[in-house]
Amino acid sequence: MAETRGNNRNGDVLLRVEGLKMHFPITQGIIWQRQVGSIKAVDGIDFYINSGETLGLVGESGCGKSTTGRAILQLYRPTAGHVYFQGVDLTQMKGEQLRRQRRKMQMIFQDPYASLNPRMTVGNIVGEPLEVHNIARGKEKRERVMELLRVVGLNPYFVNRYPHEFSGGQRQRIGIARALAVNPDFIVCDEPISALDVSIQAQIVNLLEELQEQFGLTYLFIAHDLSVVRHISDRVAVMYLGKLVEMTDRDTLYENPLHPYTEALLSAVPIPDPQVEAKRKRIILEGDVPSPANPPKGCNFNTRCPRAMDICFEEEPPFKDVGDGHYVACFLYE
Amino acid sequence: MDTLLEVKDLRTQFFTQDGVVHAVNGISYELHRGETLAIVGESGCGKSVSVLSLIRLIPQPPGKIVGGEVWFDGQDLLKLDEDDLRRIRGNRIAMIFQDPMTSLNPVLTIGQQVEEALQLHLGMSKHQARQRSIELLEMVGIPDAAARIDDYPHQFSGGMRQRVMIAMGLSCNPEILIADQPTTALDVTIQAQIVDLVKRLKNEVGMAIIWITHDLGVVAGLAERVIVMYAGYIVEEAEVNDLYADPRHPYTLGLLRSIPRLDRVRQEKLQPIEGLPPDLLDPPKGCPFAPRCKYRIDRCWEENPPLRVVAPNHRAACWIDVTDVTGAQD
Numbered sequence: 001m002a003e004t005r006g007n008n009r010n011g012d013v014l015l016r017v018e019g020l021k022m023h024f025p026i027t028q029g030i031i032w033q034r035q036v037g038s039i040k041a042v043d044g045i046d047f048y049i050n051s052g053e054t055l056g057l058v059g060e061s062g063c064g065k066s067t068t069g070r071a072i073l074q075l076y077r078p079t080a081g082h083v084y085f086q087g088v089d090l091t092q093m094k095g096e097q098l099r100r101q102r103r104k105m106q107m108i109f110q111d112p113y114a115s116l117n118p119r120m121t122v123g124n125i126v127g128e129p130l131e132v133h134n135i136a137r138g139k140e141k142r143e144r145v146m147e148l149l150r151v152v153g154l155n156p157y158f159v160n161r162y163p164h165e166f167s168g169g170q171r172q173r174i175g176i177a178r179a180l181a182v183n184p185d186f187i188v189c190d191e192p193i194s195a196l197d198v199s200i201q202a203q204i205v206n207l208l209e210e211l212q213e214q215f216g217l218t219y220l221f222i223a224h225d226l227s228v229v230r231h232i233s234d235r236v237a238v239m240y241l242g243k244l245v246e247m248t249d250r251d252t253l254y255e256n257p258l259h260p261y262t263e264a265l266l267s268a269v270p271i272p273d274p275q276v277e278a279k280r281k282r283i284i285l286e287g288d289v290p291s292p293a294n295p296p297k298g299c300n301f302n303t304r305c306p307r308a309m310d311i312c313f314e315e316e317p318p319f320k321d322v323g324d325g326h327y328v329a330c331f332l333y334e
Numbered sequence: 335m336d337t338l339l340e341v342k343d344l345r346t347q348f349f350t351q352d353g354v355v356h357a358v359n360g361i362s363y364e365l366h367r368g369e370t371l372a373i374v375g376e377s378g379c380g381k382s383v384s385v386l387s388l389i390r391l392i393p394q395p396p397g398k399i400v401g402g403e404v405w406f407d408g409q410d411l412l413k414l415d416e417d418d419l420r421r422i423r424g425n426r427i428a429m430i431f432q433d434p435m436t437s438l439n440p441v442l443t444i445g446q447q448v449e450e451a452l453q454l455h456l457g458m459s460k461h462q463a464r465q466r467s468i469e470l471l472e473m474v475g476i477p478d479a480a481a482r483i484d485d486y487p488h489q490f491s492g493g494m495r496q497r498v499m500i501a502m503g504l505s506c507n508p509e510i511l512i513a514d515q516p517t518t519a520l521d522v523t524i525q526a527q528i529v530d531l532v533k534r535l536k537n538e539v540g541m542a543i544i545w546i547t548h549d550l551g552v553v554a555g556l557a558e559r560v561i562v563m564y565a566g567y568i569v570e571e572a573e574v575n576d577l578y579a580d581p582r583h584p585y586t587l588g589l590l591r592s593i594p595r596l597d598r599v600r601q602e603k604l605q606p607i608e609g610l611p612p613d614l615l616d617p618p619k620g621c622p623f624a625p626r627c628k629y630r631i632d633r634c635w636e637e638n639p640p641l642r643v644v645a646p647n648h649r650a651a652c653w654i655d656v657t658d659v660t661g662a663q664d
Contacts, residue, residue, distance in 0.1 A: 040568045060521035197376040202592040202606030231594040268526040270551030274574045277555035
């Protein structure tokens with residue numbers, strides 16, 4: 001597939017994920033370790049992202065959304081399934097070949113305190129990918145770093161400072177500059193604003209949107225905050241216990257959610273208006289998410305679903321298109 | 335209304351190697367019997383320190399309550415000796431913390447931890463305390479409480495641990511429950527469960543609640559009155575409906591405008607508050623919000639505005655009247 005650039009919202013498919021599974025082994029024993037089970041963090045998901053669009057991936061902690069992001073970039077090698085990026089299967093690549101692909105894919109991490117090396121200057125942090133990928137060295141590298149800092153709204157003369165001299169929002173900008181350094185096509189944003197203060201979150205969201213426009217980026221935006229995901233995404237996928245339960249365009253998902261989990265998730269989001277809150281009917285889900293080491297038989301959501309039927313405890317609902325690209329995995333829509 | 339707690343000009347500072355951190359800079363407010371008061375602000379604004387100071391849970395040194403009075407039941411809590419204070423703390427004023435993962439002792443069973451306060455404050459026997467603990471755990475919605483009381487914290491999920499914390503907080507029927515960001519570490523569906531639980535228990539037990547949070551969404555569905563803090567000052571205080579419908583401080587206004595809302599049409603751009611909160615080691619001379627304020631005037635750089643009444647039961651600390659400059663509220 002030809003490389004797609006520019007702000008092309010309804011363009012070609014940039015990334016296609018098929019049957020992706022990421023299982024982590026549970027072992028017992030100290031010297032002779034044997035596998036006694038597995039954590040099914042991601043258990044067979046399919047989706048695609050068009051060039052230039054933002055796909056929001058939402059779900060509660062432990063549902064496998066971050067693992068999905070990492071498995072796509074091959075930071076974890078998937079247990080099964082395929083990840084086609086610009087038409088080539090990343091799961092079949094290794095070594096130098098994969099390294100070259102990685103130049104087109106970057107990641108922005110959740111915790112701006114843990115994801116920057118405290119002993120490196122900002123200039124070295126942002127400049128490292130330039131050296132690793134043989135893009136620029138020396139004076140050229142320094143100029144490029146200063147340009148990147150300007151692009152993310154930091155003073156370019158900060159190059160010689162260390163991460164501890166910056167606030168959380170500024171550090172996240174450094175993380176964004178590092179991701180942009182190699183001029184990628186695709187960025188996995190793994191909860192990039194959840195560690196930031198409310199008044200700073202909007203600054204970073206706006207920056208990510210401006211950069212997308214400017215550089216024609218494609219985002220996988222992983223988050224648990226449904227209001228922010230609605231703001232930034234073109235399409236949204238909802239994940240529960242290692243599986244996708246619903247995926248459609250933004251407006252359809254928020255106006256007409258089909259899956260009972262999506263409905264409950266949306267109704268649990270507090271609205272900052274006391275008069276709206278007083279009138280709202282909330283669907284309160286009972287209990288907790290089951291363990292991914294031992295998911296329930298049938299539909300994953302059957303332990304908490306207010307509308308579970310007999311079949312939900314026997315069979316697993318398929319994830320299928322119920323019309324106009326609205327995918328849902330629920331027997332209510334069979 | 336019946337005043338339960340009165341805080342007057344409370345000031346707390348931290349004496350660190352880098353200098354003096356002005357965490358709380360003279361705040362005054364009242365808490366009425368049975369009401370839910372929310373204290374809202376960003377990290378480092380002094381919201382947690384201000385309530386930890388009430389029951390003297392500030393680590394000293396480096397922290398120090400340098401001034402103020404906290405009146406509860408005819409006594410100034412800041413002047414009580416440690417024994418008298420201990421009789422109130424955990425008993426008549428209870429506290430639940432943000433992180434249910436680290437606030438429970440991992441080597442004691444849930445039962446041992448809930449029973450401790452009952453034996454200590456209410457003088458119950460071991461057996462009575464255990465019975466009461468089971469009742470409390472049932473009340474906060476722990477299924478099969480009689481069996482799970484002997485489990486350890488790691489056997490509970492985050493939401494369940496927060497329920498245990500709430501059971502511990504309520505164990506002595508407190509008059510005031512201080513909740514320091516109790517749902518911040520939880521997922522939205524679990525947060526909804528906990529908020530629902532606290533509202534129900536409040537009606538049953540009739541205690542007053544101070545709920546500290548940065549989430550204006552949670553506050554809207556929970557609180558009756560709201561205090562907004564910024565850089566160690568109260569910048570606005572109002573009844574919940576007035577605060578959201580008619581915010582009078584530019585910071586409150588900015589916060590409300592910067593968050594995307596699920597019930598509104600999606601905006602093309604979010605409207606952030608530009609800039610960063612001030613460094614509390616070196617607080618600015620005038621209004622602490624002035625460097626980020628869209629409506630600032632010259633006076634804001636020179637003098638910090640006092641909190642003053644702007645409408646019935648509504649106080650704000652601003653030199654200008656924001657309703658003049660913002661026009662119609664959106």
